[in-house]
Amino acid sequence: MTTPTLRSDARRNRERLVASARELFAAEGVDVPVEEITRHAGVGMGTLYRHFPTKEDLVDAVLEDAFAELVRLAEEAAAADDAWAGFTGFLEQALTRHAANRGLKDVLASEHGRQRAQAMRERIRPLLRRLIERAQEQGALRPDFTAEDLPLVFWTAGRVIETTAAFAPDHWRRYLGLLLDGLRAEAASPLPAPPLTQAQLARAARRQHG
Amino acid sequence: MTTPTLRSDARRNRERLVASARELFAAEGVDVPVEEITRHAGVGMGTLYRHFPTKEDLVDAVLEDAFAELVRLAEEAAAADDAWAGFTGFLEQALTRHAANRGLKDVLASEHGRQRAQAMRERIRPLLRRLIERAQEQGALRPDFTAEDLPLVFWTAGRVIETTAAFAPDHWRRYLGLLLDGLRAEAASPLPAPPLTQAQLARAARRQHG
DNA sequence: CGCGAAACGGAGTGGTCGCTCCGCTTTCTG
């Protein structure tokens, strides 16, 4: 983390790039062409690529705050006395962010991220694992649900958001409602297949998109 | 439906194209480059485009049988005495086809299809609508579920299939199990958002992918 | 068999994208 004292114009341009990218990624997703980002920032392509070796590095940098907020949400959820409320509240809050930020959804749904995205996942994982266990001990969450099933919720809700957010911005809440009714302990009937292993999850990560 | 008596080589090449496309679409999805299809069929690009004005027309022609099979499945489901069994059985059977045929999943999830895909949808729709009503009258399916919620099931299950089919070909069944447990009448708690209108569904159709 | 029409094939077009290269400009130091 050396900060090699950027020249003033360099620092200004870097900030403009991050600001433009943040805006465009949130509104249109991470697939906006880099050329559009540089045009919006009023700089050239060369400037972008001197600051960020690849587009993915830019994505990772831009979404740093959003990742931090998700970590904070997970910490709050983990602290809830009512573990079911913490669990459902986390899903609602996290998905609200997904719906408001297409770029965040793209990165989380596809696990495309770089270091920062991975770091966030690793901070969140144990918090949610504990939360799931507690919700099961409290008799609220079905006992056959595992932490490895959680990505399923985000992948599928992400699809609903992609499909409906443009004209029914809250529709994913209906989907989440249906799904959560299936996650309650009282609703559980035997499942026909085991959860994914962690190795399989890692493969799934690589499989999304590119 | 005029059949203008194709020359023998033309007919043979057309069949080869359809056979190659069927194989490649099923295995790799509709995004296989057309050049790969023509190479596999042993013909030139020109030959493909004389028979099918666009790639989408080829897709539509290739999947005709798969569409017909889905219609048949819906008819069988609609005839079931136990409407819940018919409903869940249809979902299982239809998703089994999705999992076995990436191209079918691509077209159905994204409503990309041409005439034949649309025709299939219009034949299936009233059958499933009746089935849903009957399952609700029999007290099995939650009463706030509507026919307009069904695409949600296919969109989301499609995502699970995309993500996991390569290494856990049955994992979508676990997802479907969780979701179905939320669709039973006993599991229902109030939903926070109304179903999509048909106009919104039409917009969602256009929104997927391209 | 011969000839016109039908069909063929594949290089080429135009579009998109992430990314690079290098001649030019700006900043900052002594």
Next chain:
DNA sequence: CAGAAAGCGGAGCGACCACTCCGTTTCGCG
């Protein structure tokens, strides 16, 4: 205030895609 170093910009590259165009080949009728 001058010169070196740091930074800049954007045309161009290469990869990929669906699709077209036209000189060549094949078919099948008379």
